[in-house]
Amino acid sequence: MAMSLKQKPVFTGSNTCEIRPMEVYKDHGKVLVAVDCIIFGFDSKALKLLLFKRKVAPLKGHWSLIGAFINNELSLHKAAEKILFETTGLNNIFLEELQTYSKVDRDPGARVISVAFYSLIRLNELDLESVEKYDAHWFDFDQIPPLILDHGQMVQDAILKLRTKAIYNPVVFELLPHEFTIPQLQLIYECIHQKKLDNRNFRKKILAFNFLVKSDKKDKSGSKKGAFLYKFDKEKFKLFVAKGHRFEL
C-alpha cells in the first residue's frame, strides 16, 4: 500500500489512486453524496434566493434548498445542472461549485456529504410553471427563513462567495436580462456591496472598461424618461482580460 498509517483504520486502505476491483474499494468510506443548489436572482429591486417548501413529512412545511442524491451516472456538476433545469426550466446558466459540507452528523438520517452549488439566473427567463410545481418562493437576502439541516450555513457561505466574487468578476450580468440599463446594473452592485454608489463615477468606470454595448432602445419601466439599454459583450471582456487588465468594482 502506498499509505500504511499507524492510527485509526480511516486511511489504512490506500490512497485514492488504488486501481483495483470493487472488493478492494468496498470497505472504505462509502457514503451518500448529495448536491444542493443555491439559486440567486435579481428582481430589479433586490437580490433574491429561491427556496423550496417541503410538501411531505418529515419536516413538512420547512424551507430548504433544492437538492438530490447523486447516482453513478452523472458528475456532480451535471447533476446540479439537471436539478436546475427541472426546477427553473433553465439551461446554460451560471453554475459553480461552492464547497462540500461533510460534518459527520449534519444529516441525522445517514452519513451524507453534500456538495453545494450556487447559480445565478435571470428572473425574466424563469419558467414559472416549473417553479410552482416545486412550491418554490423567492426570498430577500435579509428575510431568509430558518432552513433545514445546515442549509442556512450554505446560504450564508454562498452569499459571501457571491459578494467577493462580484468584486473581481463580472458575474452580475448573469443576473440581469441580456439587455439592461446602467441604473439597474448599479443597483445590483449596491445590493451586493450594501452601499450607495455615486452614479456619475459608476457610469464612468463601467463604461471605461469598454465591454458594454449601447443600444438605441430605452427601457421605461424604471422611470418616465427611460434609460438606454446596454449589452454585456463577453468577447470584449475576454479581450480586456487578455490584454492583462483586471476587472474590479
Place this chain on the structure above:
Amino acid sequence: MAMSLKQKPVFTGSNTCEIRPMEVYKDHGKVLVAVDCIIFGFDSKALKLLLFKRKVAPLKGHWSLIGAFINNELSLHKAAEKILFETTGLNNIFLEELQTYSKVDRDPGARVISVAFYSLIRLNELDLESVEKYDAHWFDFDQIPPLILDHGQMVQDAILKLRTKAIYNPVVFELLPHEFTIPQLQLIYECIHQKKLDNRNFRKKILAFNFLVKSDKKDKSGSKKGAFLYKFDKEKFKLFVAKGHRFEL
C-alpha cells in the same frame, strides 16, 4: 417527496433533506469519496509541490497526490488534516478545499468522487522523517511529472487557485517561516505571478499596509550584508481589513 422528477431514477428519491432510516437512503448515490491533497511549499528559490511515488502495483512507481478514502468518522476537512499530519508532521497549517472531481469514469476501479484540498506549508517546519516514510519528493511547478488519474488536472487547478488567491489574500505568509525577509517575500510573489517586480515599489507597498513588523535581527543566508527579518502580524491585518481596506498585490 419534495422532488418527484420524471426522468431517470437519479433524483427520484428525495432531496438532501429527507431524514429517514437507512433503508430510504440506501438506493441512492452510494459512492466512494476520497480526499486528495495538493501540498505547496517554498524553498527560498521556487514554489514546490509535494508528490508521492507509489510503492506497490498497480501503477507502482507512478507519481500521485497523497490521498485517502474517507469513512464515517471524520469530516472531509478533518480527514485532509489527518493526511497532512501523517505525511508532513504538521498541524494547524493552511488547508482549504479546492473543489470536487466527480467525472463518472475518472477512476476505472470504481465510482470515486474525490475532493481536492490544497495546503501551504513552511518547508522549514517540515518533518523530514514523515516525508521520507511516504517516499515523497518536491517538484518545481514547471517540472511536474505525469500523475495518475486526474491528479494532473487537480494540480493545475490548485496552482491557478493559488495564483488568483495570492493577489487578494496574504496567503503567501503561510509558505514562509514566521520570520522572513522582504526579498524572500518579494521572490514568492515573483514566482507566483511569474514576473519580476521592482524592489523599491514592492517594499513601499507591502510596508505601507502596516501589518509587517520589523525585528532587529538579520538573516544572512541570502547575502553578505544580511536582510532584516519581519513578521506578519495577523491582528494588524484583520484590523486593516476591518477598516474597509482591501489587500491586493
Place this chain on the structure above:
DNA sequence: GCAAAAGTGTTATCGCTACACCCATGT
C-alpha cells in the same frame, strides 16, 4: 407644473510606476 429618475464634467488628491545609486559584508 411637478415629481422622479437619467444623464453629464471638473477638480483635487492619492496611489502607482519608472527609474539609479550607495551600503554592508564575506571572500
Place this chain on the structure above:
DNA sequence: ACATGGGTGTAGCGATAACACTTTTGC
C-alpha cells in the same frame, strides 16, 4: 578590492473620489 545582494527617494502620470445641476416625460 570586489562581488553580491540589501536598502533607499522622487517626479510624473493616471486613476479615483467628491461634488450639483439639467433633461425628459408621465401624471
